[in-house]
Amino acid sequence: MRIDRHYEFWPKRLPKDLAVPQTSLFDNLEISARRYPDKIAIHYYGGSITYRRLKDEAEALAGYLQTRLGIKKNDRVLLIMQNSPQFIITYYGVLRANAVVVPLSPMNVTGELEFYIKDCRAKAAIVGQELYERIAPLQKGTSLQYVITAAYSEYASPQFDSEIPEEVWKPRQGFPDEDAIDWQEAISAGLKPGELIVTADDTAVLPYTSGTTGIPKGCLHTHGTVNSNTVGAAAWGSMTANTTSLVTLPLFHVTGMQHSMNAPVFSGGTMVLLTRWQRDLAAALIERFQCTHWVNIATMVVDFLANPHLNNYNIQSLSYVGGGGAPLPEAVGERLFQLLGVRYIEGYGLSETISQAHFNPPDRPKLQCIGIPSFNVDARIIDLKTFQELGPHEIGELVVHGPQVMKEYWERPEETQKAFITIDEKEFFRTGDICQYDEEGYFFIVDRIKRMINASGFKVWPTEVESVMFKHPSIQLACVVGVSDAKRGETVKAYVVLHEHERGKVTEEEIINWSKTKMSSYKYPRIVEFAESLPMSASGKVLWRQLQEKEKQR
Incomplete structure (x- = not known):
């Protein structure tokens, strides 16, 4: 039976069900650019990009991918960059080309990248120039034919008045290998993309996760599954066109992707982008741009609050601070509250759910708690052996049903079959996490089935x-x-x-x-x-x- 006792604590300003757009993710950018063409979309180390420019460059990249590289609908394109304007432009450019974004960690080494290329049969990759040497050897003997390299410095300002990470100030490198295509060559070619033909049911993103065997698996997400959590994140966090988000989580990871990029783009908000975590710079940028939202991980908050110079900055503009990945220590949450008057909002999700399946209500959160089921999510606890549903304070596996759940594991039908269970004629995803919920319907992680x-x-x-x-x-x-x-x-x-x-x-x-x-x-x-x-x-x-x-x- 669906657990609904948490609705008593549901934010009163929000509906319990959320309509999901039946359009593509690129439509979100197109609409925001039409509404706010001259509004700053991204601040980046002294540089800035308007929504008009963001859309135009995404379309220019899409045109190059289609015309010069032969990228077609459903082709997989690797996106391997640190946080940068080019990451966001590439993400939406690949979608505009009717193709599929495969976001990968920039920490991957050559052997790891080889697995992903062979698994998803990627035809092209767009990478930060500092990562090119890792992927260059794989252009021979794999499906990978083209690599576009980007220099982050081209979107920053040399007049920026604070410390800039090495990767950001490093000028464009020239690669002798003719297989390396320069970012500016692609953007400046002036090629127009063909018609946008993807719908909510088409594949948009293929983030990778690992299973009990440790072999990475691609989570097949459509424009619809991603949009459900994009819109959900914006609504839960009260994001508007006047929201300014501090972006410190890696955008290749689903939490950063959704809360720090897709939700702000959907809302027409502004993103203040950091390539590397720097606590003094983060505080300075919060003050300078009056950041309202900051989604992070607990370790960032711990480091941020431990800064002996924090009192030198005015960070009172922050109205929403939250994240996931690991519980925030209670003492740290209390210090944050004393400093800002806002409670830390913990959430819970997986690559398989493209970020959140659970949220804490902003006006009634509980620390070290993953919160209550998100919009349109049916979450239950089942016995590990019998699969029977369990009640409050009984410990079992968390299973979830909702519009954000992936469609399948990429080309792994047996793994997909194992990952789902039917309850009340609905398909539930087995999270592999041992949880319980209390008498108010708040969920808590107890342990993990998977060895992680x-x-x-x-x-x-x-x-x-x-x-x-x-x-x-x-x-x-x-x-x-x-x-x-x-x-x-x-x-x-x-x-x-x-x-x-x-x-x-x-x-x-x-x-x-x-x-x-x-x-x-x-x-x-x-x-x-x-x-x-x-x-x-x-x-x-x-x-x-x-x-x-x-x-x-x-």
């Missing part, structure tokens, strides 16, 4: 890390677990058994340094502990739960 480490809001899958570590010639056996970390929430630890002839010749620090070169910065083990042996089952499997429990007891 949450490091500063980034999902780290131990199996994936282990598979890389086994490539080290000195490692005989490795088991990766999550351990508590004051700054990151959780961090990655590897128990390592060395080959007998390597013992005493290799240090833990050498293993860590080697891992840094093979994995994204959030994945590699920050702690390595050598062991003579690891606990094993009768079938020869490493009993990772025993090691995890050992760390919890510590």
